[in-house]
Amino acid sequence: ATLLHRNILANVLQNDAWLQPALKKPPHVDQLFIVCALPLYHIFALTACYLLAVRAGGVNLLIPNPRDMAGFIKELSKYQVNSFPAVNTLYNGLLNTPGFDKLDFSKLKTSFGGGMATQRPVAEKWLAVTGCPLSEGYGLSETSPTLTCNPADADKFSGSIGIPVPSTWLSIRDDDGNELPLGEAGEICAKGPQVMAGYWNRPDETANVMTADGYFRTGDIGVMSPDGYTKIVDRKKDMILVSGFNVYPNEIEEVIASHPGVLECAVIGVQDARSGEAVKAFIVKKDQGLTPEDVIKFCATQLTAYKVPKQIEFRTALPKTNVGKILRRELRDEKKAAAA
Structure with a gap:
């Protein structure tokens, strides 16, 4: 994606305008302090962390290895952060790491979820622990990246990607x-x-x-x-076609993620002789006693029958990008290779 200087600069100004209502909330902050736990070569970090901080005369706290959750929390304990952009898996990982709930978030003004769908169970727990609502946004590399976001001073998670940023x-x-x-x-x-x-x-x-x-x-x-x-x-290419019905993985993943025994999950479509495709869920357990039957019964209470996963596979980890986005594509490719 060819991004001109004016594309990037426009998006920095759009993000800056979005941020202002949050900065006006008490307590007053003299210098913006942003957590940057994303690789700087990724467009999310480049614009929403690095260049936004440059524009604001702020500070970036660079976290080279966010997968080291204990080390991450140790760094966070040294500072009072104001802005926390991240992906859903990172928020979820921190919330499930001992010591995170002991940190001081009294000056955290905005938490900005992007890069992948932000799940309601994670957003609600984040608000309970930090006192800062999670504002989900949306964009792509092709759009520098931000297109939409929920208001920076929103008081709760909306479940949407918000409204367009200025001039969009x-x-x-x-x-x-x-x-x-x-x-x-x-x-x-x-x-x-x-x-x-x-x-x-x-x-x-x-x-x-x-x-x-x-x-x-x-x-x-x-x-x-x-x-x-x-x-x-959901993504157009991730849609699952079950007996002629459109099934979107995001909806099913949010339900599975709300089960107390689940840490992370991903959903894909797999070939099925009767329905064309069937729903398969890959799950990382929080509760080691969790069974496939537990997950299927739980889903059946909240989803229409054709959306309920027919197959469950437990894993110790899910494939992710360096930003932390779960790669459904790799899981699909695995299944195609196995079938071949």
Whole structure:
């Protein structure tokens, strides 16, 4: 994705404008202090941590190895942080590490979830422990990255990706590029000064993701409510087709994650002779006594029958990017290779 200087600078200013209401909340902070537990080569860290701190004359606390949770917590104990951008898996990992609940978060003004879907059980526990609501946002490398976010001074988790940042337009469209009515699911398309110039030396690919009226096709399925808040349904390519019904992994993962015996989970579609595809869940246990039957029964109380996982596989860890985003693609590729 080719990002011009003006794309990046526009997004820094958009993020800065978003941050201001949170900074006005008491107590007063003389210098913005941001936790940066993301690799700086990733667009989330580059814009929302590093360059935002430069713009604000702030400080970045660099955490080279956030997977070392005990070491991470030891570093956090030395400072009073104001802004905490991270992915859902990182928030969840910290919350499940001894000593995190003893830290001083009296000056934490905003926690910004991005990079992957933020799960309600994690957001609610984060608020209970830190006293700071989790504001989920949304964006891509192609958009520098921020397109939307919940207000920085929100007092609770909304379950949506919020509203567009300044100078940004969002449009929910069907496969033919037609705008859909509010409340209907379709592809999220966006326009604004932070949208890339195009894919490097790939005019064909650039043309595939741009609409005739200049909107960027994100590849994500979303629904916009009458008040302008958008909820991500899932990635188009992650959708599972069970007996002709669309099933989205995000919904199932949020239910499974709310089980007290589950630490992390991921859901994919696998081939099934009867239904075409079936739902399979990969789970890292918190409670070692957890059984597949426990998970299936729990899901059956909260999900329509065709959405309930038919297969459960327990693992000690799930594949992730260096940012901490769970890679469903790797799990799908494993299953395809095994089948072949």
